Amino acid sequence: MKKIFLILILFSITVISQERKSVHQLHEEEYGKKYKNVESKFDLSGNGIIPLQINREKSLSKAVFGYLPYWEYLNGNYQYLRYDLLTHIGVFDFSVSSTGIIGNPSGWPWTNVINSAHSAGTKVIMVVANFDEDEIRSLITNEVNKQTFFVNAKSKLQTFNLDGINIDFEGMYSADQGERINSFMEDLTNYLKTNLSEDIEVSFAAPAVNWGSNWDLLGLAQSCDYLFIMGYDFFGSWSTTSGPTAPLIGGSINLTNTVNVQYSSVVSAYPEKLILGIAYFGGQFETTTNAENSNVIEYVSNRFYRDTYPQSQTYGRLWSTKYQVPWYRWESDNWQQVWFDDSESIGLKYDLALSNNLKGVGMWALGYDGQRQELWNLIDQKFGSGNIPAPAKPQSFSLSGFGDGTISLSYEIPQSATGYKIFISRDGINFNDSVDVNISNPFVAELSNDSVYYFKVKAYNSSGFSQFTEVLSAVPSSQTHKVLIVNGFDRTSGTTNNFDYIKQYGEPLLSAGKSFVSTSNEAVFKDYVNLTDYEIVIWMLGDESTSDETFNQFEQVRVKEFLDNGGKLFVTGSEIGWDLDYSGGAEDRSFYNAYLKADYYADAPNNSSGSYYFAEPISGEMFDSISNIAFDDGSHGTFDVDWPDAIKPINGSAGVLKYLNVNVSSGYAGVAYKGNFPGGTAEGAIVHLAIPFEAVYDLQDRIEIMTKVIDFFEGTVDVENLENELNPSDFIVYQNYPNPFNPATTIKYQIPGSGNITLQIYNSLGELIQEENIYQSNPGLYEFNWNSENRYSSGTYLYRINYINENGKSFSSANKMILLK
Structure with a gap:
């Protein structure tokens, strides 16, 4: 009875393994649907594609084969490829029908990628895919269909100067997994090498586990040039317990078993015919406990390295000795576990390939690492130069005030960094000044008060430089900074992120009379920066969404504390509601409703993406008197706000901004609230606002929005109370009002005692255009009405008040104002 029971278990596992969809198929269905049928920007006939530059020598000791799916090409991640560290790029995918008709990947031809690869001596391989068992059987067993496919494959290879073909047939009938597929691959190999070129490479995407022993893997290897072992998908959406996508060891089935047992005959006879494929993705599970192999409540999603690595730094990276892979966890309603691979675990898998002298390694999929460099550095270290990699970019970057004319920088020290180069700019675009330091908390002195400065940092060592940090900005001030900007926009996939959008905030804040400092969101949730040290926090989120998290659980705690203690928060982002309310757990929704004071209604106005790019104020609310606001469709220097949330007020908030030509019953573009928060x-x-502030491309619109926000937070000045205050203790120059103005505005200032006052007005060139000298004998609040009449043109002006008290001590303060005709 026990033997029968064991056989039944093994049989059920085999059936399940064969019936479920493969990773390649699942990823195409989930991520490719957004990018179907995109037209190419290049010549459809293949003109302009250069052949492989065979004289370009590679410094790699092994083959490195990366699949590049069309969704990663079309979202722009191809631009981060290191062609010098790739021997092969597999273009995924050329779909093939049962009759041998071959389609093209979306956006084909990818002439830019092919030419860049060929210039670097990197081969470009067409990946032909089919995941339907009946269609595959018809193709490989029907002689007419097979010959049609061979002819079409030859034509594609010739037309686009491609260097080989990789067959990705998955979900086949078990009866087709042996002699039938081997015979098909042998015939394909012979046909292409005879009718096209001996140099054409023919390969097959092979399984990690020979379920049911149906595959003749040795025969399959003999039938073509090499096999790409899909060494992933060990745990996934079908799993009842949590675990890694690609365990090195642990359990009865793992990558070590794949190489040493499943492919033992091939490793013994033809190790040079095997490429070990590894995963640049992992999986997220909702589980009953926080332990490894916990029971799974639900499989949440696949997770890409570009998201899992930074998130593991947020929640705390753990290491599984059982599986030799990293993972992390957090509690949100139930436990969430994410299992993934990083440079440490992938390095061990590369060692497995090296120790067995395999042809090389590969990955599913290129682009899943985004802009990150750790995995490229690992390839270089294992198969290239062997040098210590260049350091990662400094993390948790922040700026703070450090006295008059001085800004302090702070960042975490990345591994292997020996120094840092600080770049400084006055406009956020041209970084012509730089300084080298070897500490993680330097300061920059002798800066001008009341001017915006921009900073970015890169680390270096003997192997080279890291990537830049994001750009942060600050205004030096002799007074304590009361305004903090938090840059929480980390997303790179499916958007355009230059990491410098903070430059959209400087002029509006100066116009509102505010100096400020700024920080990365990482420095906030790691407690390097305390929000409660500031009166106003501006949190920029761009179109940050679910993968990167708009507000993680630690950030939510910090924001709650800030608001509960009377803080003022200006937060903008187009996907906050989608992430927290629609896609989040109960705690996320509670935070969104109770603290961000919004109720998610739709992912875009009228559920129509890319259709609405204007907003208008709600009459009688804080933005009343502002004209219609235009935001970026991707052609104005920031990013396409194609999915701005439609939100509704809740828990005491009011709708203050709506989408143009959208009824408020279908959601607002912004809400506001003033009062006590729950705690x-x-x-x-x-x-x-569901419209990212940085995507409002007209400067004057941004100035007006920021001025209204600051006015809402601070209220109007109570002139009567100030005038009745007989002994004011401070010299204060207030922001002019109204601002912007035409033609007149009022400048108020407060003095603590009698003295001489000099009021000076400067134009944008720094030229003094008006000066008034006044003696005032009493402390109190005073005002000066300045009328530009028709003497001056529209633009930014600076007013400065100099005060010399009766003891001869001098004080000075200045603000900017906007004349708008």
């Missing part, structure tokens, strides 16, 4: 006793405030 607080002091009055706080929030302005929450």
